[in-house]
Amino acid sequence: MSEAVYVLDSTAFYAGIPYQGRGRYYTTYFVLEEVKHQSIGSSLLHTRVQVTEPSVESLQRVKSMAAKTGDANALSKTDESLLALALDLSKDGNKVNLVSDDFAVRNVAEVLGIPLSGTSIKGEWKQITWKMFCKGCGKEYTNPKITTCVVCGTTLSKKAVRST
Numbered sequence: 443m444s445e446a447v448y449v450l451d452s453t454a455f456y457a458g459i460p461y462q463g464r465g466r467y468y469t470t471y472f473v474l475e476e477v478k479h480q481s482i483g484s485s486l487l488h489t490r491v492q493v494t495e496p497s498v499e500s501l502q503r504v505k506s507m508a509a510k511t512g513d514a515n516a517l518s519k520t521d522e523s524l525l526a527l528a529l530d531l532s533k534d535g536n537k538v539n540l541v542s543d544d545f546a547v548r549n550v551a552e553v554l555g556i557p558l559s560g561t562s563i564k565g566e567w568k569q570i571t572w573k574m575f576c577k578g579c580g581k582e583y584t585n586p587k588i589t590t591c592v593v594c595g596t597t598l599s600k601k602a603v604r605s606t
Protein backbone atom coordinates (compact mmCIF):
# COMPACT_ATOMS: atom_id res chain seq x y z
CA MET A 443 0.00 0.00 0.00
CA SER A 444 1.47 3.29 -1.02
CA GLU A 445 1.81 5.98 1.58
CA ALA A 446 0.41 9.42 0.88
CA VAL A 447 2.95 12.00 -0.20
CA TYR A 448 2.29 15.67 0.47
CA VAL A 449 3.79 18.58 -1.43
CA LEU A 450 3.66 21.63 0.81
CA ASP A 451 3.55 25.32 0.00
CA SER A 452 4.49 27.98 2.54
CA THR A 453 0.92 28.39 3.84
CA ALA A 454 0.98 24.69 4.71
CA PHE A 455 4.04 25.33 6.88
CA TYR A 456 2.37 28.26 8.60
CA ALA A 457 -0.67 26.05 9.20
CA GLY A 458 1.63 23.55 10.92
CA ILE A 459 0.87 20.68 8.59
CA PRO A 460 4.32 19.02 8.71
CA TYR A 461 4.00 18.76 12.50
CA GLN A 462 0.77 16.81 12.37
CA GLY A 463 0.08 13.57 10.59
CA ARG A 464 2.56 10.98 9.51
CA GLY A 465 2.74 11.37 5.76
CA ARG A 466 5.84 11.94 3.72
CA TYR A 467 6.31 15.65 3.16
CA TYR A 468 8.07 17.32 0.28
CA THR A 469 8.71 20.87 -0.68
CA THR A 470 11.01 22.86 -2.96
CA TYR A 471 13.93 25.21 -2.28
CA PHE A 472 11.79 28.22 -3.18
CA VAL A 473 9.40 27.38 -0.33
CA LEU A 474 12.29 26.72 2.03
CA GLU A 475 13.55 30.24 1.29
CA GLU A 476 10.13 31.65 2.19
CA VAL A 477 9.67 29.81 5.45
CA LYS A 478 13.18 29.42 6.84
CA HIS A 479 13.16 32.79 8.61
CA GLN A 480 9.92 32.01 10.35
CA SER A 481 9.85 30.30 13.71
CA ILE A 482 9.52 26.92 12.12
CA GLY A 483 11.74 24.40 13.84
CA SER A 484 14.48 23.96 11.29
CA SER A 485 15.55 20.60 12.70
CA LEU A 486 12.01 19.34 12.19
CA LEU A 487 12.08 20.74 8.69
CA HIS A 488 15.14 18.70 7.86
CA THR A 489 14.01 15.48 9.44
CA ARG A 490 10.38 15.41 8.34
CA VAL A 491 10.33 17.40 5.15
CA GLN A 492 12.35 16.49 2.11
CA VAL A 493 13.45 19.44 0.00
CA THR A 494 13.71 18.54 -3.68
CA GLU A 495 14.25 20.34 -6.95
CA PRO A 496 11.65 19.57 -9.65
CA SER A 497 12.64 18.33 -13.11
CA VAL A 498 12.96 20.73 -16.03
CA GLU A 499 10.41 18.69 -18.02
CA SER A 500 7.75 19.06 -15.35
CA LEU A 501 8.48 22.76 -14.97
CA GLN A 502 7.96 23.22 -18.70
CA ARG A 503 4.68 21.31 -18.55
CA VAL A 504 3.44 23.46 -15.67
CA LYS A 505 4.39 26.66 -17.50
CA SER A 506 2.66 25.70 -20.73
CA MET A 507 -0.46 24.59 -18.85
CA ALA A 508 -0.52 27.85 -16.86
CA ALA A 509 -0.32 29.78 -20.13
CA LYS A 510 -3.38 27.88 -21.38
CA THR A 511 -5.49 28.44 -18.28
CA GLY A 512 -4.44 32.10 -18.07
CA ASP A 513 -2.72 31.59 -14.70
CA ALA A 514 0.82 32.26 -15.95
CA ASN A 515 1.01 35.76 -14.47
CA ALA A 516 -0.48 34.67 -11.16
CA LEU A 517 1.99 31.82 -10.65
CA SER A 518 5.23 32.63 -8.84
CA LYS A 519 8.46 30.67 -9.30
CA THR A 520 7.62 28.99 -6.01
CA ASP A 521 4.16 27.99 -7.27
CA GLU A 522 5.60 26.58 -10.49
CA SER A 523 8.21 24.58 -8.60
CA LEU A 524 5.58 23.02 -6.32
CA LEU A 525 3.33 22.00 -9.20
CA ALA A 526 6.29 20.52 -11.07
CA LEU A 527 7.46 18.62 -8.00
CA ALA A 528 3.96 17.18 -7.54
CA LEU A 529 4.06 16.01 -11.17
CA ASP A 530 7.47 14.39 -10.67
CA LEU A 531 6.36 12.55 -7.56
CA SER A 532 3.17 11.28 -9.17
CA LYS A 533 5.21 9.95 -12.12
CA ASP A 534 7.10 7.85 -9.59
CA GLY A 535 3.79 6.20 -8.68
CA ASN A 536 3.21 8.06 -5.42
CA LYS A 537 -0.22 9.11 -4.20
CA VAL A 538 0.51 12.82 -4.26
CA ASN A 539 -1.48 15.53 -2.57
CA LEU A 540 -0.57 19.14 -3.20
CA VAL A 541 -1.29 21.30 -0.19
CA SER A 542 -1.96 24.90 -1.18
CA ASP A 543 -4.61 27.56 -0.68
CA ASP A 544 -3.36 29.57 -3.62
CA PHE A 545 -6.07 30.13 -6.18
CA ALA A 546 -3.88 29.91 -9.30
CA VAL A 547 -1.91 26.92 -7.98
CA ARG A 548 -5.12 25.03 -7.31
CA ASN A 549 -6.48 25.86 -10.72
CA VAL A 550 -3.41 24.61 -12.61
CA ALA A 551 -3.15 21.53 -10.36
CA GLU A 552 -6.72 20.68 -11.21
CA VAL A 553 -6.02 20.78 -14.96
CA LEU A 554 -2.85 18.72 -14.52
CA GLY A 555 -4.80 16.12 -12.55
CA ILE A 556 -2.89 16.64 -9.29
CA PRO A 557 -5.02 15.92 -6.20
CA LEU A 558 -5.30 18.87 -3.83
CA SER A 559 -5.65 19.59 -0.17
CA GLY A 560 -6.27 23.03 1.24
CA THR A 561 -5.19 24.28 4.63
CA SER A 562 -8.42 26.21 5.03
CA ILE A 563 -10.52 25.97 1.89
CA LYS A 564 -13.53 23.76 2.41
CA GLY A 565 -15.88 22.23 -0.05
CA GLU A 566 -15.65 21.08 -3.58
CA TRP A 567 -13.20 22.79 -5.83
CA LYS A 568 -14.30 23.80 -9.27
CA GLN A 569 -11.98 24.75 -12.06
CA ILE A 570 -11.50 28.44 -12.66
CA THR A 571 -10.23 30.05 -15.81
CA TRP A 572 -9.16 33.66 -16.00
CA LYS A 573 -10.60 36.10 -18.48
CA MET A 574 -9.35 39.56 -19.31
CA PHE A 575 -12.00 42.21 -19.66
CA CYS A 576 -12.30 45.97 -19.99
CA LYS A 577 -13.88 47.86 -17.10
CA GLY A 578 -14.47 50.80 -19.41
CA CYS A 579 -16.54 49.26 -22.19
CA GLY A 580 -17.00 45.65 -21.09
CA LYS A 581 -15.20 44.02 -24.01
CA GLU A 582 -13.70 40.62 -23.18
CA TYR A 583 -10.34 39.36 -24.38
CA THR A 584 -9.03 35.83 -24.66
CA ASN A 585 -5.52 36.68 -25.88
CA PRO A 586 -3.38 36.97 -22.71
CA LYS A 587 -0.91 39.22 -24.54
CA ILE A 588 -3.41 42.05 -24.83
CA THR A 589 -3.26 44.22 -21.72
CA THR A 590 -4.98 47.39 -22.91
CA CYS A 591 -8.45 47.62 -24.44
CA VAL A 592 -8.27 48.21 -28.21
CA VAL A 593 -11.63 49.99 -28.13
CA CYS A 594 -11.18 52.54 -25.35
CA GLY A 595 -7.59 52.21 -24.13
CA THR A 596 -8.44 51.17 -20.56
CA THR A 597 -6.01 48.78 -18.83
CA LEU A 598 -7.65 45.36 -18.77
CA SER A 599 -8.77 43.64 -15.59
CA LYS A 600 -8.78 39.98 -14.82
CA LYS A 601 -11.79 38.03 -13.66
CA ALA A 602 -12.20 34.44 -12.62
CA VAL A 603 -14.71 32.39 -14.55
CA ARG A 604 -15.93 29.25 -12.88
CA SER A 605 -16.47 26.36 -15.22
CA THR A 606 -19.61 24.34 -14.60
Ligand SMILES: [Zn+2]
Nearest residue numbers: 576579591594
Ligand atom coordinates in the same frame (compact mmCIF):
# COMPACT_ATOMS: atom_id res chain seq x y z
ZN1 LIG B 1 -12.68 49.15 -23.44
